[in-house]
Amino acid sequence: MEFVQSVLRGDRLALSRLLSCVENDVPEGRLALDALFPYTGKAHLIGVTGAPGTGKSSLVNQLALQIRKKEKRVAIVAVDPSSPFTGGAVLGDRVRMRDLAGDSGVFIRSMASRGSLGGLAAATAAVTQVFDAAGFEVILIETVGAGQSEVDIARLAHTTIVVEAPGLGDDIQAIKAGILEIADILVINKADRPGVETTERSLRTMLELAHPVRKVFRHHGQMMELNDGVVPQEGLWIPPVQRTVATDGRGVPELLESIERHVAHLRANGDWMRRERARLQAEFDLLLQEALVSRFLAKIPPSKVEGMLQLIQERRISPREAVYQLLEN
Amino acid sequence: MPERKIRVLVAKPGLDGHDRGAKVVARALRDAGMEVVYTGLRQTPEMIAEAALQEDVDVVGLSILSGAHMALVPRVLELLKANGQEHVRVFVGGIIPDEDVPRLKEMGVTGVYGPGAPTEQIIADIRAALPSVTV
Numbered sequence: 039m040e041f042v043q044s045v046l047r048g049d050r051l052a053l054s055r056l057l058s059c060v061e062n063d064v065p066e067g068r069l070a071l072d073a074l075f076p077y078t079g080k081a082h083l084i085g086v087t088g089a090p091g092t093g094k095s096s097l098v099n100q101l102a103l104q105i106r107k108k109e110k111r112v113a114i115v116a117v118d119p120s121s122p123f124t125g126g127a128v129l130g131d132r133v134r135m136r137d138l139a140g141d142s143g144v145f146i147r148s149m150a151s152r153g154s155l156g157g158l159a160a161a162t163a164a165v166t167q168v169f170d171a172a173g174f175e176v177i178l179i180e181t182v183g184a185g186q187s188e189v190d191i192a193r194l195a196h197t198t199i200v201v202e203a204p205g206l207g208d209d210i211q212a213i214k215a216g217i218l219e220i221a222d223i224l225v226i227n228k229a230d231r232p233g234v235e236t237t238e239r240s241l242r243t244m245l246e247l248a249h250p251v252r253k254v255f256r257h258h259g260q261m262m263e264l265n266d267g268v269v270p271q272e273g274l275w276i277p278p279v280q281r282t283v284a285t286d287g288r289g290v291p292e293l294l295e296s297i298e299r300h301v302a303h304l305r306a307n308g309d310w311m312r313r314e315r316a317r318l319q320a321e322f323d324l325l326l327q328e329a330l331v332s333r334f335l336a337k338i339p340p341s342k343v344e345g346m347l348q349l350i351q352e353r354r355i356s357p358r359e360a361v362y363q364l365l366e367n
Numbered sequence: 368m369p370e371r372k373i374r375v376l377v378a379k380p381g382l383d384g385h386d387r388g389a390k391v392v393a394r395a396l397r398d399a400g401m402e403v404v405y406t407g408l409r410q411t412p413e414m415i416a417e418a419a420l421q422e423d424v425d426v427v428g429l430s431i432l433s434g435a436h437m438a439l440v441p442r443v444l445e446l447l448k449a450n451g452q453e454h455v456r457v458f459v460g461g462i463i464p465d466e467d468v469p470r471l472k473e474m475g476v477t478g479v480y481g482p483g484a485p486t487e488q489i490i491a492d493i494r495a496a497l498p499s500v501t502v
Contacts, residue, residue: 050420051450051451051452057423058374058423062371121397121398124398126372126396126398126399126402126403127402127403128397130405132405133405136406136414139417150372150402
């Protein structure tokens with residue numbers, strides 16, 4: 039496989055073309071993924087997610103600059119939405135990443151979501167595997183501008199950063215399920231804007247509800263501890279709240295320190311391996327499902343499936359019954 | 368499900384700061400079902416070639432209003448070639464004097480479009496230039 043050898047040698051054009059093959063899910067790409075798989079598992083995958091306009095791309099730009107100071111090679115996978123009507127897309131994340139141009143230790147790839155709804159494209163995981171095998175030590179994955187339930191990134195990344203900005207919601211937003219729950223690190227970007235204290239307070243309240251902490255406070259000049267019967271759990275990762283200004287890089291070195299602490303934490307308590315295993319199992323399950331479905335459908339005449347669909351549409355049988363009948367006969 | 372989209376890099380080399388035309392074209396190509404990587408203003412030819420390489424695009428669209436096209440376009444073409452991307456089709460839009468159009472095409476530019484060129488024409492020309500898009 040010349041592709042694979044060239045990619046392992048560090049050929050950037052071969053890497054780029056392989057990324058396309060993988061994204062388009064063509065046989066060449068699949069074979070290359072098989073061949074590259076033994077070389078994967080080394081990179082640190084960092085997910086960056088959050089609502090549109092919170093500054094994800096600018097933050098990724100700054101993070102990459104910061105990581106480059108440590109001589110690590112950085113790949114960036116930036117996902118933007120595809121049009122549900124035409125399938126086309128405008129991928130604009132590079133606009134905020136011009137500081138990274140000209141650095142051969144950085145490789146930026148834009149991806150369209152192509153109909154996936156979880157905040158990533160279907161092939162994003164495979165694309166990160168290619169970068170991993172190609173020797174990129176850190177892979178930054180920027181999701182589409184996410185609402186409340188685009189949480190696929192947490193299954194893919196080792197460290198998930200959720201980016202908020204001042205003025206985006208009250209404390210009820212902060213206790214809802216979904217995107218905030220997946221954060222390993224919470225970032226309040228645009229921290230030079232008014233309202234940053236309110237945002238930080240509601241995020242911290244949310245974290246305290248989720249993770250009991252020791253409440254120590256000053257009372258009449260003495261430090262006192264509020265014993266509300268909740269024992270803080272040892273070894274639990276409590277997501278730090280970090281303020282940044284991604285346009286000028288303020289707070290980014292501190293953010294990188296938090297990221298490094300998170301990696302150390304994952305490695306120390308075994309979560310790194312557990313996440314890795316869960317991710318591989320999810321990938322295996324998905325591929326198994328796809329393979330079984332296509333193998334099964336290949337044995338059934340399309341007219342039979344069509345007939346079933348007709349019966350379902352006429353409300354004569356339910357979809358569940360139809361599936362059952364197909365499987366039994 | 369295998370899917371192959373035409374990938375286009377829309378870039379603005381040089382120093383002029385008007386990217387409305389580039390955005391109109393990017394939007395039109397999106398509506399035609401293409402995946403358009405937009406790079407923003409003030410790109411050097413080196414930045415454009417690097418982005419084209421990383422994004423594995425089929426087409427590079429350059430918007431130039433500054434009059435510097437006879438310097439910028441050959442440089443972009445040269446760098447694409449140096450990177451092994453001579454298969455990438457280059458289109459130029461902007462303020463281009465008539466007498467420069469044949470010279471640009473001689474250099475290897477596939478299409479040149481002035482103000483008011485219908486976006487349908489650009490879309491049709493891109494599709495015609497990539498009859499069998501292969502990965």
